[in-house]
Amino acid sequence: MxxxxxxxxxxxxxxxxxxxxxxxxxxxxxxxxxxxxxxxxxxxxxxxxxxLPEQPLQLPLNDADQEPREPQQSELLSQQLLEEIPDHLADERALGPRGMSWQAHRLLAQLLPFHHREAKVGWWAYFDRRSKAELSPADLIDDGEAIAGAQWVGMDERPSARTGADIHHFRFDPSQPLKLHAGDGDGRLTVELPATDLKLDVDALDAERGTLSLQPQQ
Structure with missing residues (x-):
């Protein structure tokens, strides 16, 4: 930036x-x-x-939609490693019983369940952006996956063979480092307006000019 x-x-x-x-x-x-x-x-x-096992972890994307499950081997090992760490350490750089420093021992224990935690990051990011949009919109200006400060500038109706569609036009600061693209078909980008909870399809997006056109989802 x-x-x-x-x-x-x-x-x-x-x-x-x-x-x-x-x-x-x-x-x-x-x-x-x-x-x-x-x-x-x-x-x-x-x-x-x-x-340690070499097979990749196969973890559900959303625990809330899953039946209670047995802990993964990596999660059990993580807990075991954490329990091995003494309550009071004089020097975390000292070698422990596994041939590594206690500092590395602790780091390994924290890294083992990493994939399980990361599966939820998408939702964490979503709710974090919603919170910022409502409380401090300026914090989204450097977020490449959010359009900050978009202002409505007009609307027109685009006739189609089936039905007309209102196209709403917006402008925003083009200096934002956006990573978003409008897409098309099933890959069309959808945006959410936090103040209204409306979800709209992106009809056109020009990050360099700072223009955005939205239409209701079909």
Whole structure:
């Protein structure tokens, strides 16, 4: 966002005619990817050393719609690891009985049920956006999956073979870093207006110009 508003070139670098801000973004993303890859390799190595199961987790997307289930093996192991940690540790960097520091021991215990928790993230993000839309809309300006501050500018009726459809037109700040696309057919984007709970289909979306057209769902 800061680079987009800076007016600097699209070439990263410190040399004249290049963008230091874009270079900083590139360096940050590279380090993030490299550290994630190193963590992935370490977890795979540790899984083999500890004899943990290699099959991927198959967890339900929404526990509320599921019958009570037996805990996953990873969840049981996570609880076991947490129970092994002494109540009072003088030094978390000291080695524990599993050949790793207590700090790594705790981290592993917290990571094991990660996929189960992440399955609910979509709904957490949805309700977080609804709350921000109602209480602090300005907080959505940097959210790439929400259109903040859209203002209604007019309406027209588009005739069709079956029925007419009212098309409502909006404008918004085009500096928002949107990741949304209108789509078409079954993949058409739907947006929700939090103040009314209305769900409308996106007829057209131009992020660069800051224009949005919505129509009632068919």
């Amino acid at each position: 800061h680079w987009q508003l800076s007016g600097e070139p699209e070439v990263p670098g410190e040399a004249p005619g290049a963008s230091p801000k874009l270079q900083a973004i590139e360096d940050y993303n590279r380090e993030d990817c490299e550290s994630t890859a190193l963590l992935h390799d370490w977890l795979l190595k540790f899984r083999r050393e500890q004899g």
